[in-house]
Amino acid sequence: MAPPLDPEVLRAALVTRGSGWTEVEHHDSIGSTNARATRLGRPWVVVVADHQSAGRGRLARRWDAPPGRSVAVSATVPVPASGAGWLPLLTGLAVTEAVEATTSLAAVLKWPNDVLLPSDDDRKVSGILCEVVTARAGPLVVIGAGINVSQSRAQLPVETATSLLLAGARVTESTGTDLVVAYLQRLADRYAALVEAPVTGGALAGPTGLSGLAAEYRTRCSTLGRRVRMTRAETNGAIDVVGVAVDIDAEGRLVIDGPGGPTAWAAGDVVHVRLDG
Structure with missing residues (x-):
């Protein structure tokens, strides 16, 4: 089984001056981290769980895993004034980078944001769901990601799925926690770059803005x-x-x-x- 997430390490790494994230809420088990983040209704909040029993993926697909075998994380950010359509893609980019930073595995993207592992025949290790919700603080994007850590082949719902362990990663006590930290740090950086990108004629542009982010995404996109x-x-x-x-x-x-x-x-x-x- 994958070791549980360490909430204290997560808070110490993420809730820091200049990081963006203001709160980390940890659950051993929960129905849906996205649903909980929606109920909280505040920007820059993170909800993580070692197991979720009612997770959902894109196109209303169920995303399920046995307890202790995966991590689920949802994060809330304000809806960007421009370039909101890029946020799901940049989230996928952040997950691929986090996988590579915390394991020995290469990762690529299937448009828009399915994370695939070439070392296991391009099987899917992570799915991402972005939902726009109305909150008192204004419209938010709830970004949910599920990452398979240590499932066996028999524990996966479809033949096209994989886990970090199956793809050849060494899963240790800190793997899940390190993965969540690396992902959320990169997500905050990608979001900041997106909202700071200059707008020209109603479209995001500029070498330090979206065009640079888009070039990075294209490099990772195996589609x-x-x-x-x-x-x-x-x-x-x-x-x-x-x-x-x-x-x-x-x-x-x-x-x-x-x-x-x-x-x-x-x-x-x-x-x-x-x-x-």
Whole structure:
């Protein structure tokens, strides 16, 4: 089993002057860290749990794991005035960087923010869900991330999932805590860069602003250059387009070059199509 998170270490590392984060709430077990963060309704609050029983992923998918085998973390930030569509993508970037900083594993992204581990055949180790909620302090984004730490193959819900342990990482007493700290520090840095990016003609721009963040994301995004299949929830599983993912546009949308030419997609379920599939 993965050792439990250390709330005191988390607070000491995260609730510091200039870090942004103001509070860390730890639970041994909880229904949903996102639901709890929503109820708290304050910006810059972190809710973490060693186990959640009612976790949700993108497209209303259930994200579940046996107790003590994964970590769940939700964080609240104000809705950015510009570039909000990039926040889910930059969250994925922060998780990939944290995985690499705390384990021996390389990590890549499947658009928009599924974290995949190449050492285990590009299986998914982390899922991210961003939700905009109304709070007294103003609109907030609740950012939820679940990271598989030490599940066995039989404990994973689907064949395409993995854990850090299965992919070859050495899981120690501090792995989960170190991972959460590294992720949230990077998330705060990415958020600051996003909100400080200059705005030109209504769009974020500038080498030190979003264009630099976008370049980093593109480097990590294994979807680009791949043949993909896109479906959306509102089409009830019908395929919207099959083509080659050629770019991420200025709004964070995936551009797919399909039969009708390049089109940009703000949301949907992307499958990397193998050459034999």
